[in-house]
Amino acid sequence: MWDDGVVTNRSTLQGSHQVDVCVIGLGGSGLSAIDEALSHGASVIGIDRLAVGAEAAGRNGGFLKTGLTEPLHSALEAWGESAIPVYRKTIDEVESVFAQAGEGGRRVGSIRLATTDAEVADCETHLEALRSASLPGEPYDGPEGVGLYFPIDGGFNPLLRCRRLADQVTAGGAVLGERSEAVSVATGRVETSQATVQATTVVVAVDGRLEVMFPQLAVRTTRLQMIGTEPDPGVTVACPVYADFGYNYWQQLPDGRLAVGGARNLHSDDEWTHDGGVSDAVQTDIEVVLRHQVGSQAAVTHRWSGHSAYTEDGLPVGREVEPGVWVVGAYNGVGNVLGAVYGREAVRAGLGLGPFDLPDSNA
Ligand SMILES: Cc1cc2nc3c(=O)[nH]c(=O)nc-3n(C[C@H](O)[C@H](O)[C@H](O)COP(=O)(O)OP(=O)(O)OC[C@H]3O[C@@H](n4cnc5c(N)ncnc54)[C@H](O)[C@@H]3O)c2cc1C
Known part of the structure; x- marks a missing residue:
């Protein structure tokens, strides 16, 4: 659905290197961390066990959503008052992501659709919380149904965003290695099977399967599935839509194709899996x-999945696990923008430019 067929084929990292910052994971969060490090004049190496955008960052639904995992009023319960400044950071960051996305980005807003009376009531509470925090969001009553409209959100091609950002940071001086799995991560030193990187700061930016790298973290990975269709001229979906408390989501691309995901709530036990497919x-x-809520009879042309890690308390992981080694991840299924915020913050903290000032899960 997202692949434009342009194979970048970056080299595998080899030999011994010494840099200021080594970033593990070349998804949107890791690439944003690299971008941040470069902006402070640091030398950077980034590595990925697969390729740029090979996991969730390049395989998601292409929804650019500001805010936190939960609606603001629920997030305030889990995150406390820190939910509001973090929410604001996602509003700042989404501008960067739109810029990275280039022609693949669409500033069209997003809709939280209420499909039951309970969700209509929840949208009202959600709107009140947004208004008291002076955050953007307005009532929606239109072709999709009723709910809330978020004017700053939009859609993008997630893989294109990663590839463009990778090109940008490479042009800025970062060295990126694909097929370069970190097999050992410790203070000041990262090892792959073919390379050793000595780095003052190490940032691990991995969402799905984070618990494989750090079994001590109480995070769980779930599989999130999607379908894509042929263009459907009979349906018009003006912007990304989240329905059923975010469990189902869809958007229509400019060429008329539809990307639809969800149904995890109906199969959650089966979807706690590292399996692909x-x-x-x-x-x-x-x-x-697709057939009943979106109202499309278009043929399904693509089926795929990706992985995101979840925490019990709904907060991402963002912490220094040993001196100079920062781990960010577990965005509970909503890391396109939040992950970039966490990745940048880890680099700033690692470079000694300030404290790590974002909530960390108890995981
Ligand atoms: C189907 C689906 C729909 C989604 N919908 C949304 C949405 O609507 N809105 C939203 O905001 N988010 C959504 N998400 C979640 C979002 O995609 C992720 O939270 C986000 O992309 C995570 O990006 P990341 O860079 O942190 O991690 P990842 O994309 O997981 O990237 C981490 C990278 O690290 C690499 N890696 C792992 N281990 C190692 C190692 N040992 N050494 C080297 N490299 C390693 C991996 O190969 C990977 O490329 C969705 C996810 C999926 C799968």
């Missing part, structure tokens, strides 16, 4: 959303 059960339920 898709399952018939979830795919069938996403097609129900």
Whole structure:
């Protein structure tokens, strides 16, 4: 759905290196961390066990959502008052992500659609919380139904964003290595099978399967599935839509194709898995959303999944796990913008430019 067929084929990192910052993970969060490090004049190496944008950052639904995982009023319960400044940081960061996305970005807003009376009531509480914090959001009553409209959000091609940002940081002096898995991470030193990187600051920016690298973290990875369709001229979806408390989501690309995801709430036990691929059960339920909620009969042309890590308390992980080694991840399924905020903050803290001033999960 997102692949433009341009194979970048970056080299595998080899040999011994010494840099200020080594970033592990070349998704949107790691690449943003690299961008931040370069902006402070640091020398940087970034590595990925697969490739730029190979995991969730390049395989998600292409929804650019400001804010936190939960609606603001729920986030205030989990995050406390810190939810509001972090929310504001996502509003600042989304500008950078739109710029990185280039022609693949669409500033069209997003809709939180209420499909039940309970969700209509929840939207009212959500709106009150936004208004008391002077954050953007307004009532929506239009072709999609009723709910809330978020004017700053939008859609993008997530893989293109990663590839463009990778090109940008490479042009800025960063060295990126693909097929370069970090097999050992310790203070001042990262090892792959073919390279050793000595770095004052190490930032691990991994979302899905984070617990594979750090088994001591109480995070769990879930699989999130999507479908994509042929262009459907009979349907118009003006902007990304989240329905059913965010469990189902869809958007229409400028060429008329639809990207639809969700149904995890119906199959959550089965989807706590590191397996790739898709399952018939979830795919069938996403097609129900496509046919009945989106109202499209278009043929399904793409089926895929990606992984995101979740925490019990709903907060991301953002911490120094040993001196000079920072870990950011576990965005609970909403890391396109939040992950960039966490990645940048880890670099700033690692370079001694300020404290790590974002909430950290108890995980
Ligand atoms: C289907 C789907 C829909 C989603 N919908 C949304 C949405 O609507 N809005 C939203 O904000 N978010 C959404 N998300 C979540 C979002 O995509 C992720 O939270 C975000 O992209 C995470 O990016 P990241 O860079 O932190 O991590 P990742 O994309 O996980 O990147 C980490 C990278 O690290 C690499 N890596 C892992 N281990 C190692 C190692 N040992 N050595 C070297 N490299 C390693 C991986 O190969 C990977 O490329 C969705 C995710 C999926 C899968």
